Amino acid sequence: MQIGANSLLQEMQSLSGEIKPSGFNSGFSSPITQQVSNTSGSDFGQLLSQAIGTVGELQANSGSLASRLDMGDTRVTLSDTVIAREKASVAFEATVQVRNKLVEAYKEIMSMPV
Template sequence: MQIGANSLLQEMQTLTGEIKPNGITPNITQQVANTSGSDFGSLLSEAVGNVNALQATSSSLQTRLDMGDTRVTLSDTVIAREKASVAFEATVQVRNKLVEAYKEIMSMPV
């Protein structure tokens, strides 16, 4: 089952709009304000874009090293590859936690 970031965010927003504990709306001190001005969807999109950029840089360095570019060292290439790998693994773990949370929310009785 493929879950996109935007569809997950929309589903969570609809669920938030439907849930009011005992019919009482929370007062202003209970609400958390988003002071950064960014929403979750844009932050997630930006993070995925950063991972993509790291992978593109790693691929570019690998290609340049294979082509014999003397300005690219093996250590730079390996470091870029490891950065991209760690960033990708972190993204996969975040995705897994989001899917797990989504499944848990959807299995809650209403």
């Protein structure tokens, strides 16, 4: 089954509006979606680097919220921490899947006869 990039992006954008909890203000404004929609003049390496940087930021934010919650910071709620952790987890899993597809494509290209 082939999934088009545009239909996948539209579905992700529609779902991102549904999962934003009210009152959650961690500074996350869906940078991955912004990067994907602004791909007109960017090369693949830059996009991949930015996406990996965004995943790192999500993981750092998740770790920071978890540490603050463990330390007893009253400004951080359990739900904010769990949501940040899940966002980081989903972003990491997506990155792993992209890496797997790239490795698979590379192996396929390398096994082609010249």
